[in-house]
Amino acid sequence: MAAVLMDGKLLSEELCLEQKQRVLALREMGKKVTLSVVLVGNDPASATYVRNKQLACEKLGIEGSTVMLPEGISQQELENKLDALCEDEAIDGVLLQLPLPKGLDEESALAHITPEKDVDGFHALNQGKLFSGTDGVVACTPKGVIHMLKRYQVPLCGKHAVVVGRSNIVGKPCALLLLKENCTVTVCHSRTENLADITRQADILVAAVGKAKMITADMVKEGAAVVDVGINRVDGRLCGDVDFDAVKEKAGYISPVPGGVGKMTVAMLMDNVIGAAEKRMKK
Numbered sequence: 001m002a003a004v005l006m007d008g009k010l011l012s013e014e015l016c017l018e019q020k021q022r023v024l025a026l027r028e029m030g031k032k033v034t035l036s037v038v039l040v041g042n043d044p045a046s047a048t049y050v051r052n053k054q055l056a057c058e059k060l061g062i063e064g065s066t067v068m069l070p071e072g073i074s075q076q077e078l079e080n081k082l083d084a085l086c087e088d089e090a091i092d093g094v095l096l097q098l099p100l101p102k103g104l105d106e107e108s109a110l111a112h113i114t115p116e117k118d119v120d121g122f123h124a125l126n127q128g129k130l131f132s133g134t135d136g137v138v139a140c141t142p143k144g145v146i147h148m149l150k151r152y153q154v155p156l157c158g159k160h161a162v163v164v165g166r167s168n169i170v171g172k173p174c175a176l177l178l179l180k181e182n183c184t185v186t187v188c189h190s191r192t193e194n195l196a197d198i199t200r201q202a203d204i205l206v207a208a209v210g211k212a213k214m215i216t217a218d219m220v221k222e223g224a225a226v227v228d229v230g231i232n233r234v235d236g237r238l239c240g241d242v243d244f245d246a247v248k249e250k251a252g253y254i255s256p257v258p259g260g261v262g263k264m265t266v267a268m269l270m271d272n273v274i275g276a277a278e279k280r281m282k283k
């Protein structure tokens with residue numbers, strides 16, 4: 001039997017209606033919602049991601065602006081710019097598009113986005129809050145993964161979740177969020193031995209590696225929920241880390257690429273921006 005499709009496009013449209021209402025409610029109280037995206041250099045993929053974020057803002061009535069900085073900018077100049085945006089009372093959220101051009105230190109730059117305006121959830125304080133299970137800004141992709149699983153009512157409590165990938169922005173936060181949902185969590189990475197033996201035990205399998213179609217049907221348990229975070233380009237077309245056509249015949253739930261987690265990521269960014277504006281309004 002073919003798996004239930006976890007449709008990120010549909011979910012993001014559903015969220016959009018609710019988010020528009022939240023933006024409207026703030027506007028009625030005299031508060032505009034604003035996001036400032038900082039783009040350094042001329043990487044075409046980054047430019048596309050930034051454009052998508054701007055379009056999402058426009059759809060919701062969020063005032064989005066992009067600050068374009070030259071490839072050759074110094075670390076100091078970049079950090080001064082981030083400091084200035086964070087000090088600007090009119091701005092609710094500040095986002096630094098990654099990756100930065102070679103020679104710039106991402107970790108140091110991210111530390112210049114104040115935790116309250118850190119709508120990507122990459123600041124060490126927000127990561128620490130996730131680690132300790134307290135409320136903070138949660139990184140958009142992992143947040144989107146959990147939202148998707150919950151919205152499709154995938155049972156989480158007590159289930160075995162396997163996350164393949166341990167990056168700070170996807171794999172690790174995904175694992176922590178699944179732990180918060182009372183899953184029993186295993187994290188795999190490039191040094192994991194017998195990967196397929198582990199993934200076959202997963203009730204929930206999250207693939208966040210960046211290797212096209214590496215999760216094959218024989219690595220998946222019958223009926224598992226498979227979330228594909230990977231974005232890869234093969235012969236000019238996008239595909240995930242999961243061999244979708246074969247795995248969908250075995251899994252219970254599966255997310256596609258494109259139209260899956262990527263859509264959720266943008267929707268969760270909008271959620272974080274509106275959330276930041278709501279918190280500032282309350283203050």
Ligand code: NDP
Pocket residue numbers: 141164165166167168169170171188189190191192195208209210211229230231232261262263265
């Ligand atoms: P990273 O490159 O930072 O991390 C990849 C992880 O995969 C690492 O932990 C690495 O292990 C692990 N890995 C590599 N090879 C293997 C292997 N053969 N077996 C098991 N694990 C392996 O990538 P990101 O976490 O940033 O992104 C992962 C994917 O998700 C990419 O395709 C990226 O484009 C996509 N992505 C999608 C988003 C979306 O919105 N849909 C948002 C962000 C990312 P080790 O730590 O040992 O090196």
